[in-house]
Amino acid sequence: APGALLAVQGAGLGVPLVGGGWAEYANLDHAASAPCLTAVAEHVARVLPYSASVHRGAGFASQVCTTLYEGARRDVARFVGARDGDLTVFTRNTTDAVNLLARCLPAADAAGGVVVFDVEHHANLLPWRARAGYRSVAARSTLAESLAALEAELTAAPTALLAVTGASNVTGETPPLARLARLAHRAGARIFVDAAQLAPHRHLDMAADDVDYLAFSGHKLYAPFGAGVLVGRADWLDAAPPYLAGGGAVREVSTDAVDWATGAARHEAGTPNLAGATAIAAACRTLAALPPGAWERHESDLRTRLLGGLAGLDGVVIHRIWSDPEATPNSAGGPSTDGGRRTRDGAGAWQDAVGVVTFSLPGHDPARVSAYLSAEHGIGVRAGRFCAHPLLARLGAPGGALRASIGVGTTDDHVDRLIAAVARYLRVGPGWDYALRDGQWQP
Numbered sequence: 202a203p204g205a206l207l208a209v210q211g212a213g214l215g216v217p218l219v220g221g222g223w224a225e226y227a228n229l230d231h232a233a234s235a236p237c238l239t240a241v242a243e244h245v246a247r248v249l250p251y252s253a254s255v256h257r258g259a260g261f262a263s264q265v266c267t268t269l270y271e272g273a274r275r276d277v278a279r280f281v282g283a284r285d286g287d288l289t290v291f292t293r294n295t296t297d298a299v300n301l302l303a304r305c306l307p308a309a310d311a312a313g314g315v316v317v318f319d320v321e322h323h324a325n326l327l328p329w330r331a332r333a334g335y336r337s338v339a340a341r342s343t344l345a346e347s348l349a350a351l352e353a354e355l356t357a358a359p360t361a362l363l364a365v366t367g368a369s370n371v372t373g374e375t376p377p378l379a380r381l382a383r384l385a386h387r388a389g390a391r392i393f394v395d396a397a398q399l400a401p402h403r404h405l406d407m408a409a410d411d412v413d414y415l416a417f418s419g420h421k422l423y424a425p426f427g428a429g430v431l432v433g434r435a436d437w438l439d440a441a442p443p444y445l446a447g448g449g450a451v452r453e454v455s456t457d458a459v460d461w462a463t464g465a466a467r468h469e470a471g472t473p474n475l476a477g478a479t480a481i482a483a484a485c486r487t488l489a490a491l492p493p494g495a496w497e498r499h500e501s502d503l504r505t506r507l508l509g510g511l512a513g514l515d516g517v518v519i520h521r522i523w524s525d526p527e528a529t530p531n532s533a534g535g536p537s538t539d540g541g542r543r544t545r546d547g548a549g550a551w552q553d554a555v556g557v558v559t560f561s562l563p564g565h566d567p568a569r570v571s572a573y574l575s576a577e578h579g580i581g582v583r584a585g586r587f588c589a590h591p592l593l594a595r596l597g598a599p600g601g602a603l604r605a606s607i608g609v610g611t612t613d614d615h616v617d618r619l620i621a622a623v624a625r626y627l628r629v630g631p632g633w634d635y636a637l638r639d640g641q642w643q644p
């Protein structure tokens with residue numbers, strides 16, 4: 202039975218219950234923000250004494266900071282399987298990275314438009330929608346039909362970029378990236394993968410999957426808030442105007458001219474976020490150093506336990522985008538090696554999704570259920586529309602749903618507590634009405 206795979210900050214944290222007691226927090230809200238790994242917190246504590254400016258000084262502390270920052274860039278590039286020559290740009294988060302790439306895209310009349318599925322997080326939807334040539338493909342009820350519709354759209358008009366989620370922040374489903382990359386490239390387009398939810402659950406390999414661009418956020422990858430990355434091909438990034446104008450993004454400035462830098466520095470004006478970058482790198486190194494198979498087993502065991510428990514309750518609906526997980530094995534018909542994402546677990550079920558599960562209790566307000574789970578049981582889940590309004594509408598939950606998401610600090614006890622608490626809500630919860638005021642749950 203799984204215990205925590207890695208030590209995280211906040212394990213054993215107490216949260217207040219109705220009636221004044223306390224419970225050990227069961228964090229099942231990793232998809233929003235994951236707790237910081239203890240190894241990451243310790244690394245950041247060793248970095249913080251060197252509060253000198255990156256790239257700006259010849260003194261010892263400044264050079265330590267520059268070495269740490271550039272080393273962090275290399276560690277992140279290795280973690281995602283970047284190619285030689287790819288740039289790794291530190292950003293504020295995934296949203297910032299997508300907006301950066303959107304600004305670097307060649308003009309639509311020259312290069313073509315951007316194609317997305319309608320199941321995306323708003324971060325991978327709205328920056329593209331503002332561009333000329335934007336086209337959205339409605340996901341069908343099966344992945345096979347969705348891929349066919351996508352292929353038709355990619356070739357229907359000139360396309361510069363296919364922008365897809367690596368793992369849905371709502372259902373956890375993981376579309377086959379290598380196949381999507383082939384579809385995009387055959388149509389003369391590039392592919393961008395929003396890996397905000399994929400990076401915290403799977404080993405990535407941009408080179409093997411032929412992914413051109415990829416982004417993720419540190420705060421979902423067991424690092425603190427405030428830093429993310431965009432990794433990918435240099436040519437568009439080097440040709441575009443700098444994301445921000447300012448110091449550090451230039452080679453030379455005179456009173457009336459600027460020679461902008463190329464490379465990652467072009468889009469990183471201002472003093473870099475050394476703590477954020479080195480924290481992400483520490484998280485990447487820690488996850489990459491897990492024994493082979495350990496991460497996958499921990500996640501698969503907990504996800505199977507969670508799905509099995511919820512599916513066993515009358516009155517719970519589990520949401521999925523695609524109904525055909527078995528319909529797309531690799532060409533050999535057996536467990537796919539498509540980036541390691543589509544494999545069979547021990548029970549023979551396809552693992553075509555990460556540990557993010559969204560469900561509804563029809564007839565019950567998700568926000569109320571979420572408050573109940575916290576107030577009566579000390580369990581953290583997310584309620585709402587998950588910044589994916591079009592997807593929630595197509596799943597038949599336009600008013601929102603509940604999401605439980607697991608991470609490396611999750612234990613079987615957390616999952617079992619959630620299942621028992623949902624079962625209890627279905628029996629005794631309706632009519633329950635408390636709200637948190639002044640740090641206490643009050644009727």
Ligand code: PMP
Pocket residue numbers: 232233294295296297322324325366368369370395397398418420588
């Ligand atoms: N994409 C996906 C799939 C996400 O889940 C999120 C965060 N919920 C984002 C993008 C945006 O990440 P951030 O808020 O860190 O920019």
